[in-house]
Structure formats: structure tokens, C-alpha cells
Amino acid sequence: MDADGAKSDMSPQQVQLLHDRHRRLAAGGLVWARRRRIAIRSLRRAAWRSRIWLDAHVKRALDLVGAIVLLVLLAPLVLAIAIAIKLEDGGPVLFRQTRVGRNGRPFCMYKFRSMVPDAEERKAALAALNEMRDGILFKIRRDPRVTRVGRICRKLSFDELPQLVNVVRGEMSLVGPRPPVPSEVARYDPGQRRRLTAIPGLTGLWQVSGRNEIDFDGQVRLDVTYIERRTLALDLAILARTIPTVISGRGAS
Template structure:
């Protein structure tokens, strides 16, 4: 593939030109006014809230602690701490419009806070101040700022997610590529709302009929011959659809040379280009772009290997389970009595399940069915409403009246906190399958067993038993490949809403 260079040259005032190796400078096309930019449509209070949260969260507690400790100029100390914190956050692009509301932000805040503590500690040592504040006291003064930032930042994301479910704070996208690839991208983008794109048109390569049903204002020729004509066609389609970004899917007929010409035309018109690679279900945090011999290479890291996240997840699991057992002890007692006196049989139901790597363990639940539920399951096999390996049935006659209420509110799952304490389960993860289900797993489905099963997970916050088997597997595989502590915290937050809503629980 031939290299083509881009340079700026003097021309008409304010004009720029594209220079290719094999031709004279060609003027850029007339600029099209974009309908939106990254960050447009988001609530304007995102950035002021983030800045005020950071500055007041660090400055006020630090000034108060310094004043209580009898230090000189406590207000100045608070301003220095707040300014340093805000500077660190700004330099790390935490206030950028493209990033506000896009990430959960908890681990990012922790990393920034560690850097802040190190900078302030170094400054304290180098200043050689007599009778300075105790390091532990100063560190404690910085903690409220971290907690406040780690609390407010997720609220911004939740608000942005809600906006996007209502088709706000989105960018109008034109998808360019081969028909099969275009159909796939449009289908994926249309199936979810947790992203910034709404497709307003497509430009397929060739004359094959599309299945996505999107309007086609232009088509590119099957043969990669006239790049300038391709660029002009894409620009016309962008203007006709009112798009502000073009999503290009590379392929056999959407070559690098073709993509380069399209990018020049789009950028010359003041529009943005995004390339959709063949990667799917890979979290952004795992992808790092690099360059090799002029080629752009995307390096994909293993899931959650940095900053000791597996160890941190295990620690949080056990700490959370212990706090849950202690805090919910009265609820455990009340539920145990209710189950015992509502129907004959034991309080708890024990069942063999498969955990990490397929290792069997005994899972505990409050009993929600009649005693002979397992023996009656065979007679109900024909009424299974799940299309996969699991048995799910609405209005299951084996479920007791109290059991249906407990299932709707997920109260029957509470004894699994003891499974988490034992290390058999995690708070967040795929649901633990039965051994007979695992025996029928395909090679792909076995991937679900690569992490510990959880009390809740993406399946619960995305529809629970209303999901098809394929949807359940897809969610579990995404979690296995992309889990992180920050993602776990988001799922835990969304679980509360799912439990209160009660949809899909039966």
C-alpha cells in the first residue's frame, strides 16, 4: 500500500490543502457546519458540578483540619490542596466534555487521589515547615474529597444514561462500509442506549440490499477506483442525513486508501470520523492504540489485571458479605420464621451448583417452593419457558405464596452471602449453573465458568428471567471478559433498581 502524506500549505486566507505524492495540492472542500460535537447535548452542569465537588471536597476539610491543628494560614493550605486536586483532574482529562458522564470514575478518582497525596506529602517535606501538620491528620483531611468525588461522578453517569434512553445527548451518525458490516453495526447500535450514537443514515459499498432498513442516500462503487468520488459521495450523504460523525467499518472493499481519502474529505469539511474495528464486546479500558510500521495496532489487555483488581474484588466481596450478614441479621430472622410457619418443610434450600472452573459447591437459599419441588419438575418439563439450558416458568405451581413475594424482591438469595464469605461465590458475577446444565454447555458457554458466580450480575439488571438464553450468555461473556471493580460497583447500584422494579423475577 502506497504512503500518502498530508501537509498544510499556504493558499487562500484561512485555507488548507491536501498534498499527495502523485498529484498537486488540492483545495479542501467547503466546510459543513456540524450538527454537534463530542459532549454536545449533555447537561451543562456536569463540568461545574465536577469542579465544585473536587475543589470544595478537598479544600474545605483540609482548611478545617489545619485550623483545628493550630496551623498558620489554614485557608491558604486548603486553597493549595483544592487547586492541586483540580489541576491533577484537569490534566488527566476528567473534565473533558468527551469524558464527563461516560465512565463510572471511581478507580480513576482513587488513582488521582493517590497522586495528590504524594504531591502534597512531597511538598510538605521539601518546604521543611516547623510544627507542620501530622501526615496522618493531613491524609484524613483529604479523604472526604475522595469520597465526595467517588459519589458524585457516578451520579453524572446515571443521569447521562437516563438522557440517552430518552434519545438525548446523542450524536447523529452515518455508517459507511460493506452491507453486511453496516447491518451488523446498525443492529448493535440500535439494540442498546448506553452509547452516544444514533444512526441517521448509511452509505453501503456496492449494490447489495441492506437488511437494517436505514435510509441510503449514496452508495460507493464495488471497485476501489475513484477515491475522490467516494469522498464526495460520503460528504453528500453526511449533509443529506444531517450527521455530525461518520462511522466507517473497514473491510475487503473498504480499503485503507479509500478510508484515507474519506477521512481527508470529512476533516476538511469540519466533520469527525470514527473507525469501527472488528472487535466486539471489549471494554474501552482494555484497548490501547499503538503504531507499527505506519499501521495502527489495537492492543487488547487481559481483563482487570491492573492495580490488583482481582485481590481487591475478593476483599470487597468478603467485606460486603460480612457487612450484609450483620446489617440484615434481623431480616434473616424474620424471613426464617416466615418460611418455617408459612408451609411445611425446612427454612433453607441447599442445592449443588458449579462455581469457578466448574468446581461444585453447595448454594444456600431461603426455601420458596414446596418440599417435593424437585420430584415434580419432570412433570413440568414441557412447560419450560426458557429457550436454553435453564428451567424457568411463570406462575410455577411449586412456588409457595410467600415464595413468590420473596422471589420478586430477591430475598430468597440473601443466604448466599454466606457462600460469598466462604469464597464459593462473589457479590457480582454470572449466576451459578446446575451440574446438569454445565454438562450440556458448548465450548463458548463454558467461558461463563472463568470467574466466580455471583449473587447478582448483568443478567439481573438487564431483564433477569425475561432474557433469552442467548442474551443471558452474551451478557455473562461480556462480564467475564471485561469485569472490573468499577463495573461491579455500577452493577450493584443498578441491582437495587432491578430488585425494586421486580421485572423478570419469577
């Protein structure tokens, strides 16, 4: 009998074969759909990886070319600053400090010296004046250790110019999170350690959003936001905002 009660010309064996065939077709359709979904996910993953790879290589090329061009164009200014620092107190021109880069790798970061030669020795005596309540960073608005030349350099961010050498060496990028010191990293919680997943930069999102006016938690939040959303377009936007921020001196100490 068929579904309407009429007699069917098909034997039970034929009906079973037909049912089996339908099941195989249905199962085959499910398998095909599953394979299609897997293929689409694989293609999307490959496209995402290709984009990340391309962005990283283009970013590195822009960093290298940009840093070299800036070093050449700013050579007279760099020389003038070096002479001024040397003439003021006879101390070293450069300040070298170990910073932590991508994936926790330490490197030597360069800056123009903006403080007196024995600044670290005087730091303990000034601990009570630290304006950063979290205790992780050390900031004093009118730090007595800063020299006259150093104050001008900090106001205009000229003290950061030697970091262009770090950019050429691949230790830093033109745009990225702030490179922390080892003692700061030792106090990071898991969320804050996300800052170490990107190459540190000369400038970044928090530098153009208030610089030293932003507390430590705010700096971390902006750095992590940059890491999550970083694109070449965002880098170019931050670089464009850096120039007026430096000229205005907003948030500089």
C-alpha cells in the first residue's frame, strides 16, 4: 500500500532500497554542506592571515623609509640638540634605557638626555612627589632633575628623536604602544600584558589623546584599543594627529 491506501507495485525490498537511497542522498547533502562551511571558514582564515602578513610588511616598509627620511631631514636639528645638551652640563648626550618590546623581548631604547646625569640617584628622594597614584609610573610636573635644554626638548618631544634609530633597527615602530621598563612589566596583570603583543612605537593612541595627562590605566586601555583595531589607516591617522599634538605641547611634562 502507498500513503493513500492504494496498492503499490513496489516490493518491500524496492521500498527499502528507495529509502536507503534517500538517506544516502540526505547524508551526502549534509556532508557537502559541512565541507562547504569548513572551506569557507578556511578561506576566510587564510584571507585574514594574508591581510595581517601584508599589513605587517607594509608597516615595516613605511617604518624603515619614514625613519630614514626623518633622520636625514632632521640631521641639523639633531646635531644642534646634541651640542646644546653637551654645552649645558658636559654630561652624555644620549640616555640609554632597557625597555621591553614585542613578546617581552628587551632592547636598548635611545633618547636625548633631558635630566641631570645623576637623575636616578635623586629619584628616591623625590618619591613622595610622584603624581601617578598607581605607583607604576613616576611623573612630577615640575621635576627638578630636568635640565633647561631638556625641558624644551620634552615640551616639543625632541628628546624622542633618537628612537628613530630603534625604528630603523626594527625594535620599534613609528606607531605602537608605549615601550615599558622591565620593573613596570613585572607588575602587569594578564590584561596589561597584552601591550606586549605589538611592536612598541614612537607615538601612539594615548600620546595623541592627552599624553602625560592620562593615568596608567588609561594609557593601557588606549594601547590595547590600538592593538585590537590597528590598521595602516589608523597608523596614518595617529601620525597626522601627532604633529599638532607636539606643536601644541598638550600633556607634555
